[in-house]
Amino acid sequence: MCRSHLELFAVNLAIGDQQMSLAAQFGIRFRQPGEAKARTSPTASSRLQEKRTTQQSCELVDGLSVDLEDYYHVEAFAEQISRARWSALPSRIRQNTQRTLALLERTGCRATFFVLGWVAEREPGLIRELAQAGHELACHSHLHRHLHGLTPSQFRDDLARSRYAIENAAGMKVVGFRAPSFSVTRKTLWALEILAEEGFEYDSSIFPIHHDLYGIPDAPRRIHRRQLPSGRAIWEVPPSTLRIGKVNLPVGGGGYLRLFPLWFTRWAIETIHRQDGQPTIVYFHPWELDPDQPRLQGSWKSRLRHYNGLAKTEGRLQEILSHGSFQPLINLVRRREAFSQAQTLNLDDLASTKELDRRAVV
Numbered sequence: 116m117c118r119s120h121l122e123l124f125a126v127n128l129a130i131g132d133q134q135m136s137l138a139a140q141f142g143i144r145f146r147q148p149g150e151a152k153a154r155t156s157p158t159a160s161s162r163l164q165e166k167r168t169t170q171q172s173c174e175l176v177d178g179l180s181v182d183l184e185d186y187y188h189v190e191a192f193a194e195q196i197s198r199a200r201w202s203a204l205p206s207r208i209r210q211n212t213q214r215t216l217a218l219l220e221r222t223g224c225r226a227t228f229f230v231l232g233w234v235a236e237r238e239p240g241l242i243r244e245l246a247q248a249g250h251e252l253a254c255h256s257h258l259h260r261h262l263h264g265l266t267p268s269q270f271r272d273d274l275a276r277s278r279y280a281i282e283n284a285a286g287m288k289v290v291g292f293r294a295p296s297f298s299v300t301r302k303t304l305w306a307l308e309i310l311a312e313e314g315f316e317y318d319s320s321i322f323p324i325h326h327d328l329y330g331i332p333d334a335p336r337r338i339h340r341r342q343l344p345s346g347r348a349i350w351e352v353p354p355s356t357l358r359i360g361k362v363n364l365p366v367g368g369g370g371y372l373r374l375f376p377l378w379f380t381r382w383a384i385e386t387i388h389r390q391d392g393q394p395t396i397v398y399f400h401p402w403e404l405d406p407d408q409p410r411l412q413g414s415w416k417s418r419l420r421h422y423n424g425l426a427k428t429e430g431r432l433q434e435i436l437s438h439g440s441f442q443p444l445i446n447l448v449r450r451r452e453a454f455s456q457a458q459t460l461n462l463d464d465l466a467s468t469k470e471l472d473r474r475a476v477v
């Protein structure tokens with residue numbers, strides 16, 4: 116286990132043991148057993164009604180993203196499962212994506228699906244279904260290769276192939292990108308130039324944390340527009356982090372969502388809203404909703420990263436998504452663009468501008 120995960124694991128254990136006292140320190144009130152049942156048992160319609168009421172009183176819109184790949188595409192097993200073997204393995208992508216769609220339907224959320232081009236070529240009907248359900252389709256590369264192992268020319272080719280497959284299947288333009296394993300780091304920032312040259316409007320690959328495989332720890336934690344050396348620019352939509360002292364703690368996505376207790380994730384989301392005035396950017400994978408997926412051979416570290424907490428993921432997401440207003444990432448970018456344009460126009464009604472600032476993603 117890498118150092119960062121050891122730390123996270125330790126934090127998780129500590130939180131589990133001292134949950135009540137820590138919660139009290141953070142000002143969190145736990146639901147009583149009766150309350151918990153009452154909140155988890157209402158019908159879908161009453162849950163949506165409660166959510167609509169919440170949305171009316173809270174203007175902040177959060178971003179939701181799904182990295183659309185199968186259980187054998189992941190980095191954790193890349194050394195054991197060669198790409199030549201992918202086609203021979205039993206696919207779970209269709210059933211897990213349908214499960215994801217049902218979850219989003221139940222909770223009234225829309226998302227950005229960062230699709231692997233390899234998947235779009237094999238499941239065009241599934242991609243079309245996502246587009247028809249109102250979700251955004253974006254690019255997650257073609258073969259899930261780390262950017263560190265690609266030349267700029269190879270990256271451009273991979274990008275073009277995957278984008279063509281996704282656009283062809285979805286019938287919509289693709290303007291967003293997320294690198295496999297968040298592999299836009301200091302060494303691969305050149306990729307942003309290529310994305311901008313190819314007409315991508317935003318990237319969501321820079322994780323502002325310390326990690327053994329990815330991350331730029333001092334990168335901005337909020338949605339921002341990055342000026343590139345060429346003079347071009349691109350929006351960056353970083354996954355959510357919580358600032359604790361001088362450290363950014365990843366929250367609300369993937370393994371971190373499975374590792375931390377639900378109460379902690381919900382508190383983290385509320386804190387990002389309240390203290391930072393920012394939306395949260397949540398991400399997950401369809402295979403994380405599938406505790407019955409075939410077990411792959413791999414190192415104990417890989418198995419821990421991949422299989423920990425699978426049985427709890429769907430319930431946790433149900434709770435989080437039911438209590439928020441989650442939209443595709445392009446919607447957040449558009450809101451931020453609208454805010455920037457309002458600033459450029461130099462509106463004399465400063466109060467309105469501030470209100471727009473508060474409501475926009477900033």
Ligand SMILES: [Zn+2]
Binds near residue numbers: 182255259295296
């Ligand atoms: Zn991925």
